[in-house]
Amino acid sequence: MVRLSLPVLSDLxxxxxxxxxxxxxxxxxxxxxxxxxxxxxxxxxxDGPVFTLEELRKLPQGDM
Ligand code: FES
Numbered sequence: 514m515v516r517l518s519l520p521v522l523s524d525l526x527x528x529x530x531x532x533x534x535x536x537x538x539x540x541x542x543x544x545x546x547x548x549x550x551x552x553x554x555x556x557x558x559x560d561g562p563v564f565t566l567e568e569l570r571k572l573p574q575g576d577m
Contacts, residue, residue, distance in 0.1 A: 533565055
C-alpha cells in the first residue's frame with residue numbers, strides 16, 4: 514500500500530522532502546542492539562523510523 518502510494522503523491526506534485534513514510538515494521542529491539550533493522554549503515558530504530566521519500570531513495574534498495 515505504502516509502496517504504491519508514494520509515486521501517486523509524487524505525481525500530485527509533492528516533492529520528495531514533503532512525503533513521509535515509516536519503516537517501523539523492520540524493528541525488533543528498538544534500541545539499536547539487535548541489528549535487525551539496519552539498511553546499509555542506517556538503523557531504522559535509531560535514525561528513523563519515519564523517513565522522507567528523499568531519504569528512502571538514498572537507502573540501498575537490495576535491503577528493502
Ligand atoms: S530494532 Fe534492533 S537494532 Fe534496530
